[in-house]
Amino acid sequence: NAGVTQTPKFQVLKTGQSMTLQCAQDMNHEYMSWYRQDPGMGLRLIHYSVGAGITDQGEVPNGYNVSRSTTEDFPLRLLSAAPSQTSVYFCASSYRDRVFEQFFGPGTRLTVL
């Protein structure tokens, strides 16, 4: 099993550009989530999904969109990148009744100039 995979590993954007961070898992987990990690801030939840077709906002959703068309994939879209979105982004997944035990992907380091 590959677990949780994320692409790309690194990305540099210019202000105003859009892009999609990809996330996939092969563990048949119902729950998937996106976090951003900034120095000294811990992990902050952006969006999450409890199953295909169901998404909801987390703590810091502004500027990001998600969709969940399949159980395996949960892409994160940046609509118009801003320097404040420079961060490391982690995707995670878990069983729906074990949300406390999430499996994280390797992360995407995004820089917005």
Add this chain to the structure above:
Amino acid sequence: QQPVQSPQAVILREGEDAVINCSSSKALYSVHWYRQKHGEAPVFLMILLKGGEQKGHEKISASFNEKKQQSSLYLTASQLSYSGTYFCGTGGSNYKLTFGKGTLLTVNP
């Protein structure tokens, strides 16, 4: 609301012990702990449920006191491999986990 961790950082020599605390101003029903090694993804360590439960993972154990709304992570006889950032987290019943800002643990030879 984000749980508060203390200390922010701790430096140990191999074999020494450390305690990391996690507290919340909101009622706690469970606390979970993760460890993130430098440049890697966070990894789940354990969850503690209400009832003063203690759990162990290798030489890492934790306690949870729901009356005091706090949890403590105990690292005994630390090893170099214990180095990393430790996060406590709360929530989950509403599908939203909230993590503390983390405690950076450095274990030196």
